[in-house]
Amino acid sequence: MTDDAAGPPREVLRLGAIPGATPDKWAARWHARFPEVRLQVEYFDDAGQLERLRAGTADVGYLRLPEGEDLDAVVADPETFHRVLLYREDPVVCASREHWIAAAEESVTAEDIAGEPMVDPADMVDPADGDVHAPQSGAQLARAERLAMEVVASGAGLLILPNSVARMLSRKDVVIRRIEDRPGYAVGLCWLRSADDEAVQEFIGVARGRRAGSVRSAGSAETSGRSGRSGRATPAGARGGRPQPGAGPRPGSRRGRPPRGRRPKR
Structure with a gap:
């Protein structure tokens, strides 16, 4: 070439x-x-x-x-x-397994989570931490998000992330649910x-x-800046859009969601 x-x-x-x-x-x-x-x-x-x-x-x-x-x-x-x-x-919301969101089978709406306390990873970033031009490890890149996820696991708030980042940071004490009506x-x-x-x-x-x-x-x-494909498709080389075959059930069902503010029965 x-x-x-x-x-x-x-x-x-x-x-x-x-x-x-x-x-x-x-x-x-x-x-x-x-x-x-x-x-x-x-x-x-x-x-x-x-x-x-x-x-x-x-x-x-x-x-x-x-x-x-x-x-x-x-x-x-x-x-x-x-x-x-x-x-x-897709945007997703991360919540403690003790939060009522855990009872939603696959998704919630923006209205469902309106008014809930939110965790912002930007609040955990040190302005003097690193050079924007320097390549970093995956652990370094996700440091602020990992700290935010720890706060979420404690039940102190919710965290909204791109799906691929949330899956990368997933942990057993945190649930991830798609947000239906956000862009x-x-x-x-x-x-x-x-x-x-x-x-x-x-x-x-x-x-x-x-x-x-x-x-x-x-x-x-x-x-030209235009893909020519459906904007909802997820190509090879990227994660985080709609689930692919074998990745579990398709999001969209809202069955099983309890009334807002109530935790699921154990």
């Missing part, structure tokens, strides 16, 4: 991943198709991804946006960045237009499920 721009062939493609992301299938497909270009996956916190791309810390980066925010609105500099939406991730998190990939080349385009194709041997259509939806 050679670069579209003048210069030597790329030897390494750096992917900036985020907590909850699981790009293992992408990495396996990439290695099988392009063994001459090493895919280097480094994990960072959700925040600061655009700055990392600008600084050249990563060539392509995951973006997971706060609930209800649009990818195009956040990446508001189309002259600088390419972006593509891959899927939308969820947009998840996509972003990269600098100035760094766009054949390797980046091929990786975007792998992430979007393009089969080996298919013709790459430069300038298609993959660089």
